[in-house]
Amino acid sequence: MMKYISITVFLLFYLQGFAQDFEAIDYQFPIKPGQQNYLAGTVGEIRSSHFHTGIDVKTGGRTGLPIYAVADGHIARIKVSASGYGYALYMKHPNGTFSVYAHLEAFDSRIAAWALKEQYRKESFEVDLFPEAGQFPFKKGDIIGYSGNTGSSSGPHLHFEIRDANHRPIDVLSLGFKEIRDNIPPVVQKVAFVTMGKDARVNGFFGRYEFDLIKTKNGYQTKEPINLVGKIGVEIYSYDPMDGIPNRNGIVKTTFQLDGDTLFHEYKEAFSFGKQRNVLVHYNYPAYKKGSRRFNKLYLADGNEHNIYNVVNRGVDFVDQEEILINTEDSYKNTSTTRILLSDEEIRITPKLYRPEQIGNYLHFKSKQQGSVLLDEWVPLKPYAESGEEHYYIWDLRDGTPKSLFIDGETVKTDLVGLLPSNQEISYVQKEFTLNLKRRSLFDTLYLAFEKEFDSLENRELFHFKNQTQPIRSNMEIVLNPEKGYNQEKAMVYSVFGKRYNFMGGEWENGQIKFSTRDLVTYTILEDTIPPSIELKMANADYLKFRIDDELSGIKSFKATINGEFVLMHYEPKRKLIWSQKLNENIPFKGKFMLEVIDNSNNGTIYTKEL
Structure with a gap:
């Protein structure tokens, strides 16, 4: 009370x-x-x-x-x-x-x-x-x-x-704007439970598990009771529908209670711009990057400094509780209640664990044979659970970052190269790269994974930082040490997503190139020697319009002049169009027009026309 x-x-x-x-x-x-x-x-x-x-x-x-x-x-x-x-x-x-x-x-x-x-x-x-x-x-x-x-x-x-x-x-x-009508309560579609301790279990297993919810006259509930043991984080996927539209909008209030005790309360009444990036640890970012929805955590993750929480927990120790109650409320006071009955009887499931996964500080994997981890030498593990022929294992990464796992008679590389704590300035040096972290770069401990690859078909070096699911708070500096030779005036760093490249930039010094980023993904170095394209759409005494584009590094700047005098060109990147606007509509465009467009690798194209 x-x-x-x-x-x-x-x-x-x-x-x-x-x-x-x-x-x-x-x-x-x-x-x-x-x-x-x-x-x-x-x-x-x-x-x-x-x-x-x-x-x-x-x-x-x-x-x-x-x-x-x-x-x-x-x-x-x-x-x-x-x-x-x-x-x-x-x-x-x-x-x-x-x-x-x-x-x-x-x-x-x-x-x-x-x-x-x-x-x-x-x-x-x-x-x-x-x-x-x-x-x-x-x-x-x-x-x-x-x-x-x-x-x-x-x-x-x-x-x-x-x-x-x-x-x-x-x-x-x-x-209370009356122009917006919302008489529909929030929808709570799924609930998830994630183990936060080595001895924690969801229906007998370690890991993160999502459960569909069904709607009843009394609210939402799981199809069957859930068995939770140890330190567990609770998450929900919910959204707010409104009258007359299919959009899934946000929810402003969420409360989580366990057997009548309020353990979490968030109210999105106001936001500090300086804390906005904390949203990456407000929802389950790793699960989202693996294909799930953006699940709202009902616990405060390490590094989360947002100011929208009034009551918080950092994971709940489940022993013999009976009921979870989650209330969601939209801006028009429509509410939904989710009740989850907890069972004290062991409930067994078969986890969909297709490959080793990292859950917080732990590696979770399965094998039909005796599992082991390779540190300086092989360390045999005892399974914590079995299901059919499968044996399930947990390794605490704080006890060491294994180079490989022994799974089903084969050695599987982890590509783990080190443990980097948060809230410290760190310069981590490898042969292929240097990672410079600021004190505020990380939300939480980073178990860095990396692999260098040479793509002979594309003739490119690939620097695979394999922490795509790790949320990063603020910029860090990466220095790449390439083996190939590059035209340093035109070569820059790009992030790689399949066949798509995003320009990252970079500065060369002593054969190395450094750049700033907030993502630990795959990077490569590419040379852009092709200047931007300029396509005339219209040019007369009253109006100028062009399409400008660059196929690799992207447009950095453009400038238009007539007889050396500046002409304002509006820019719409989505359509790749620029168009003129006169300062004085009564003065016609007349004389030598010049348009210069420069890309991010400093390739330039100049278009001239006599008007």
């Missing part, structure tokens, strides 16, 4: 603090106010590397819809970018809060004219501008821009946020 009282009191004070920001303003909806709107995304939705910080309002595949100021205020920031939020406006309101409108197609004419002058003054398409407080005032309901599909948007929509005075995005839907 005291736990419930403590949580309730905490939340009352917590919510009261946010309510003070919003109580003086009645915000209107930013697009099609008074009409039912539909969302493609909500606040708190788990994205690949962050929590979504706003709502994505659908525009029916169209652009150019009027966007309205949600309250009185002034434009505090104007940003134009080919990526990210694209064309975006940031509006400050009298109570200190901010509203953000992103992926716009165009700004209000006054804003657009001033931004255009600044683009010409700075001779840059991309600008980040901060007008004076009284320069662009607007009243609630004034049109400030028009919806679009700019930046990293994958389709026409409006991304809309409200931020508190400290620039923390808050749950927009908590303001």
Whole structure:
């Protein structure tokens, strides 16, 4: 009872603090106010590397819809970018809060004219501008821009946020906009249990196991009881449907109770941008990278510093508990309850363990013969469980990183090369590479795996860092020591995903190339000697339009001039198009036009035309 009282009191004070920001303003909806709107995304939705910080309002595949100021205020920031939020406006309101409108197609004419002058003054398409407080005032309901599909948007929509005075995005839907209808409770589709200790078991076995849930009149439940022993982490896959749309949106509140005791409570009311990357340890990143959904952990993982948790556990010791209760709630107070009955009787399953897997600090594998691990010498293991002809083994990696495993009469390489602890500056040196970690690079201990390969068909060196499922907090530096010779003016590092290459860059020094990354995947070194392509679409006295592309390293910069004078070219990378906008529409384009496009390996192409 005291736990419930403590949580309730905490939340009352917590919510009261946010309510003070919003109580003086009645915000209107930013697009099609008074009409039912539909969302493609909500606040708190788990994205690949962050929590979504706003709502994505659908525009029916169209652009150019009027966007309205949600309250009185002034434009505090104007940003134009080919990526990210694209064309975006940031509006400050009298109570200190901010509203953000992103992926716009165009700004209000006054804003657009001033931004255009600044683009010409700075001779840059991309600008980040901060007008004076009284320069662009607007009243609630004034049109400030028009919806679009700019930046990293994958389709026409409006991304809309409200931020508190400290620039923390808050749950927009908590303001109760009637334009959004949600009478459907969250769906809880699956539950997962992951062993967090060597003696922990899920239905008799070590590892991570997912279970489908079925819906009943009383909520969700597993098809049969679950037997849990030892330290276990609980996870769920859930989403929030809304009226009239099929999208799977985010859930703002989740509570986990065990036999009536609250062991976990999260509330996605506000977000700190500096902690956003912690989402990689909020959901089960390794499971996701192996093909699963993004399961919400109901425990605090090592290294997770996010501020959305009010009650946490770091894994629960299961002994003889009877019931797990999980409550999920969306922004419109619709709730779902999941009940999982726990059995004290041993329940046997057959794990789908096709290859050795790493679960936290442990290696888990099976073999029909006596299993062993190779350290300096072979160490025989005793199976912890058997199923049919299969014997199951656990190895604690803190006792050593084995070079190989003996499975079914064969030696299987692990490619493990070392153990790197978190929260330390480390320079780890191998013949093929050096890995330089900052103190904040890792969330948790890294069991580094690596293999060097030479692809004779493609004539390339492949540096396989085999920790694709390891979430990395912040950038680390990798120095590659290649054996081949390269044209160092054109050769750069690329990450390799099948036949696709992503440019990473790099700096050469003493025959080595160093680059910064947040992924331990496969890298190679490639030479880009082919300059970008420029394709004329239209060129006359009023308008210029081109398609620009680069097949390997990608576009780094472009610049257009007429008689040496800067001409602004808008850029849409998704369509690979650039097009002109005059500073003065009454002055025709006339004279020598020149367009220079440079790629990331500093290959350049120049196009000229007499206009």
